[in-house]
Amino acid sequence: MDFLRPASWEEALAAKAEHPTAVPIAGGTDVMVEINFDHRRPEYLLDLNRVGDLYQWEVGEDTVRLGASVPYTRIMEELRAELPGLALASHTVASPQIRNRGGVGGNLGTASPAGDAHPALLAAGAEVEVASAARGTRLIPIDAFYTGVKRNALQPDELIRAVHVKKADGPQQYSKVGTRNAMVIAVCAFGLALHPETRTVRTGIGSAAPTPVRARAAEEFLDAALEEGGFWDNGKIITPSLAKRFADLCSAACNPIDDVRGTASYRRHAVGVMARRTLTWTWESYRGARRTAEGAA
Amino acid sequence: MRVNFTVNGRPQEADDVWEGESLLYVLRERLGLPGSKNACEQGECGSCTVRLDGVPVCSCLVAAGQAEGRDVVTVEGLADYARQRACGTGSCGTPLDEAKGWQAKGTDSQTGEGTGLSPIQQAFIDAGAVQCGFCTPGLLVASDELLERNANPTDADIREALSGNLCRCTGYEKIMDAVRLAAARQSEGV
Amino acid sequence: MPANGAPTKITQGSKTRGGIGESTLRPDGTLKVTGEFAYSSDMWHEDMLWGQILRSTVAHAEIVSIDTSEALALPGVYAVMTYDDLPTEVKNYGLEIQDTPVLAHGKVRHHGEPVAIVAADHPETARRAAAKIKVDYRELPVITDEKSALAPDAILVHEGRDDHHIGHVPHPNIVHRQPIVRGNVEEARARADVIVEGEYTFGMQDQAFLGPESGLAVPEEDGGVHLYIATQWLHSDLRQIAPVLGLPEEKVRMTLAGVGGAFGGREDLSMQIHACLLALRTGKPVKIVYNRFESFFGHVHRHPAKLYYEHGATKDGKLTHLKCRIVLDGGAYASASPAVVGNASSLSVGPYVVDDVDIEAVALYTNNPPCGAMRGFGAVQACFAYEAQMDKLAKKLGMDPVEFRQLNAMEQGTIMPTGQPVDSPAPVAELLRRVKAMPLPPERQWESSEGADVRQLPGGLSNTTHGEGVVRGIGYAVGIKNVGFSEGFDDYSTAKVRMEVVGGEAVATVHTAMAEVGQGGVTVHAQIARTELGVSRVTIHPADTQVGSAGSTSASRQTYVTGGAVKNACELVREKVLEIGRRKLGSYHPAWATAELLLEGGKVVTDGGEVLADLADVLEGEAVEVEEEWRHRPTEPFDLRTGQGHGHVQYSFAAHRAVVEVDTELGLVKVIELACAQDVGKALNPLSVIGQIQGGTTQGLGVAVMEEIIVDPKTAKVRNPSFTDYLIPTILDTPTIPVDVLELADDHAPYGLRGIGEAPTLSSTPAVLAAIRNATGLELNRTPVRPEHLTGT
Secondary structure, eight states, X not given: OEEEOOSSHHHHHHHHHHOTTOEEESSOTTHHHHHHTTSOOOSXXXXXXXOGGGGOEEEOSSEEEEETTOBHHHHHHHOTTTOHHHHHHHHTSSXXXXXXXXXXXXXXXXXXXXXXXXXXXXXXXXXXXXXXXXXXXXXXXXXXXXXXXXXXXXXXXXXXXXXXXXXXXXXXXXXXXXXXXXXXXOSEEEEEEEETTTTEEEEEEESSSSSOBOOHHHHHHHXXXXXXXXXXXXXXXXXXXXHHHHHHHHXXXXXXXXXXXXXXXXXXXXXXXXXXXXXXXXXXXXXXXXXXXXXXX | OOEEEEETTEEEEEOSOOTTOBHHHIIIIISSOTTSOOSOSSSXXXXXXXXXXXXXXXXXXXXXXXXXXXXXXXXXXXXXXXXXXXHHTXXXXXXXXXXXXXXXXXXXXXXXXXXXXXXXXXXXXXXXXXXXXXXHHHHHXXXXXXXXXXXXXXXXXXXXXXXXXXXXXXXXXXXXXXXXXXXXXXXHTO | OOOTTSXXXXXXXXXXXXXXXXXXXXXXXXXXXXXXXXXXXXXXXXXXXXXXXXXXXXXXXXXXXXXXXHHHXXXXXXXXXXXXXXXXXXXXXXXXXXXXXXXXXXXXXXXXXXXXXXXXXXXXXXXXXHHTOEEEEEEOOOOOSHHHHHSTTXXXXXXXXXXXXXXXXXXXXXXXXXXXXXXXXHHHHHHOSEEEEEEEEEOBOOOOOSSOSEEEEEEOTTSOEEEEEOOSBHHHHHHHHHHHHTOOXXXXXXXXXXXXXXXXXXXXXXXXXXXXXXXXHHSSOEEEXXXXXXXXXXXXXXXXXXXXXXXXXXXXXXXXXXXXXXEEEOTTSXXXXXXXXXXXXXXXXXXXXXXXXXXXXXXEOOSSOOEEOOTTTTHHHHHHHHHHHHHHHHHHHTOOHHHHHHHHBOOTTOBOTTSOBOOSOOOHHHHHHHHHHSOOOOTTTTEETTEEOGGGSTTGGGOOOSSTTEEEXXXXXXXXXXXXXXXXXXXXXXXXXXXXXXXXXXXXEEEOOBOXXXXXXXXXXXXXXXXXHOOSEEEEOOOBTTSOOOOOSOTTOHHHXXXXXXXXXXXXXXXXXXXXXXXXXXXXXXXXXXXXXXXXXXXXXXXXXXXXXXXXXXXXXXXXXXXXXXXXXXXXXOOTTTOOSOOOSEEEEEEEEEEEEEETTTTEEEEEEEEEEEEOSSOSSHHHHXXXXXXXXXXXXXXXXTOOBOBOTTTOOBSOOSTTTSOOXXXXXXXXXXXXXXXXXXXXXXXXXXXXXXXXXXXXXXXXXXXHHHHHOOOOOEESOOHHHHHTO
């Protein structure tokens, strides 16, 4: 095993180009477990800790460019307003110690369906900024990023630099079911973002299909129903039947398996419950914000 | 490979490090600092918690090479670290710049021998928070960091801050007591 | 001098500070908070090698061949050993039945069985070498449950059994069977107005001690070996290790290294023999440390169980009879299975008066992971079932569940189903009264001015509910556990106590082989010595095999038995000290000859309080030392047909009230409070007593809602050997645990104390389950309860 220590992003890309089998390691929260448990013996470890750019973020007009290694702790503490869904998801990641080390780049690189960040990124809307020494930078839409169980759209010579996440234009929520009240891997997870500017709703489901997925049919149903009922304008309460239909469609978007963490049927059920609850929470928040805005006007 | 970093204020060098070794392994097996514990080696128990550039992390998940040039505080250096912090905030009259320039002196600081205990260490003993003690070093580092950034935590705050540290003996009640006790003593300046 | 087993008169007062009854602090506390305390995995030796174990990847198979040549060729590898390299004819070990191969021979019987061992100069080299060992397996069908174990064509897990249980078991795939028959169940059933039946399942729990199995074996110049090890019983290890090494016991020196928790999981050997074999083979010190993955294969687990229960009761709420059958899965090797069967059967009735019983408990041999000792063994599984039955009966009778239990509660004088009278306090009804009387935690504590505090809700930080679907439930349970080794076992402990003058002060040294695993025995030994010898300074000598056996740190027995041995040795030392005083100083004061003399505050005093001499003056130039075995009163085996016999030494009782909040839609549980009341006889160290009760309670909580080793029924392979998927409670899963301690002396025990470590683990689980049932209305006949059970998905 060789340990590569690039001091800059350019050096990192060069190293990855030279050694495409090199395994990037940043927070180490996935890679080191595999090494400690003898599940993986990479030829090269590519340490990204000294690439300072990866720990920066920039809040732009419409998006936040979030460095791949920005620790979850920073996201939940400092990006709560811009990325509320991802901040909530970050708070559910493992333990304080892990949140201090791990970042979204690791979740994306591992591309486990159980990664906590995925549903929030899917719901918010995001693009993954990847780069290679040979071909430079490209942006991969989050919807095209997950290609299979623990597989992503990255080429062997590419590294993840950042993720460009759409700034919240409305309430976002995130829920995750685990069989422990802290430090637990998701049995399944759900992210929901209201986008009042486009009058759309986006979702993200974790751990209930081979990859993180969106519940597109549910989104389309809800978009249409909200539009048709004038909900965005009148701020009416979402009826239980509407919420139930949305929840059912979210459940139907799952393609889960039975494993030691839970059964497929439970996952489907739980995603539905989380969909209904997060819809209620976000919609109530939207209504509250509307009323406040109206009151101020 | 060779790795150079600072542990408990003292420059350290480890040679012939296998690239897959963790910071935890280097501390325990190469630097004679076994206080950080190897309970799960998968980031699920917190027994190996150390401060890496001030931040609590699981040292089992830090590749040894990633510690290059960085600053590590382990349970063995916790008492000195707490003392220097107290000095840094002026409560022992030491100027801040001196505290920043802190270096542990001699082997005593490495092993904890001959030094007093930090308030959180004393509180763990007094409250009965130590049984088998295997989780204790990690809990101490995590608790100390909690009280550093939140001098008066609620019970829910304590539970959240320590939710990454498993204990199998105590049922956590006495650990809660210990952190409350340390916070109370801290606020009374005891 | 008190006779062995007889009640010991308390003559020493409480004038010496730091004696029994005080919450003195741990003598190892400072070392443990500074990181200096040396646990077994912290051992280090110049020039040491690292041992690695190659384990079977399948559960049941014939070993066709093993090829170690590539492993041996790897640079840095010093030794590779298989069954063929074992030095003597003794190739098996075991606590009671020597059925466990040191290294697999011809066959593997469970997933993760040790097949070969390697020593190398770096752990990674050892791992790579182990991976290069080629083992060719021919797989066999797996036996995973009672049906497959007892099928007519079932493969025998152990061919040619010749242990002492084979004569009375109905099938060779049954390790041990214990029936208990008393009264007449058929007649009693006819008197019953209600009958309640239940079939209960208890999942496989892991001790999950945090300090992994580890130790260091150092070869010695005399051809022997010195093993620094974390264990629960040094002498039991020694008895099993020495014959395999072909060494006399005196050439195998054992020193207790720091133990990172045990809970039963270190009663059996793990890496002990392997490290010694490699050390003797290479002539170098060898360290072995399991990682967490290996730890799940490296020790026995709590027996999973199926429990079939039938109770009857009259309409005024009196239990009529119990008919039950308990099937424990012992896995591939016997370990403590026979004793677990004895406990499960003899305690299957719970702390209740039932005169007519028909009980049977068996432990199976299967290809599942071996199961053995874990805190409360046998009694834990039974308590889960009988307490569920009590709630069902109360419900059917329209009675309050606590009142129903109190109506049937045993008390001093009750005759157990084994025919043994309960001859010390049994405050079962009182414990229930006390937990019920504690104030309830306020409702909806999660509500705050800033909305719901998810940390206090089911799901916790995962943000699954802000109160939706959350229902509160309350449940009660009470349990009974035996203390000490039962069924005629010669359960003794040895203590060596020395008293001498050091630096002008009388100092006592207590030397035992007791394994301090975190329970605080070392604290208590010092307290006993202070109380009995009137000194303030007590040195606790490291535990090793240079002193006689202290028995096991299990069965809630150490404070009773080794504590009793320390007390006894101190009393003998005290007599000798007084003899010296009379000889040296008797002429100076008549009271030396006439008065009752005590040692207090470093002085010899009369019972009237007059100081006769300073202990330092009495002992000047003379040291007093006593090493003596001490026994509790003897027990008898249970009759193999009727289960009758005075099998137990002492009983221990605890009751719990659980308050839970369940997210009924997602099936997630938050335990809000777990109140406990326990009779401890005498709290030698109240702080430690409460710590034990809270810790035991939490382990019971774990197996109620999350902890289970999941074994694939098709392959008998363990599916979750990690802390990622075997979950134990975090601090956010653990509620406040108020404890009410009752001290009703057992006159048969030293200081009237009662063993305390296990009882709280029993009733915690069924109390939580009862509370969840109360919240959800579901029947819930298995533990741990999982979200899918609560949501019907």
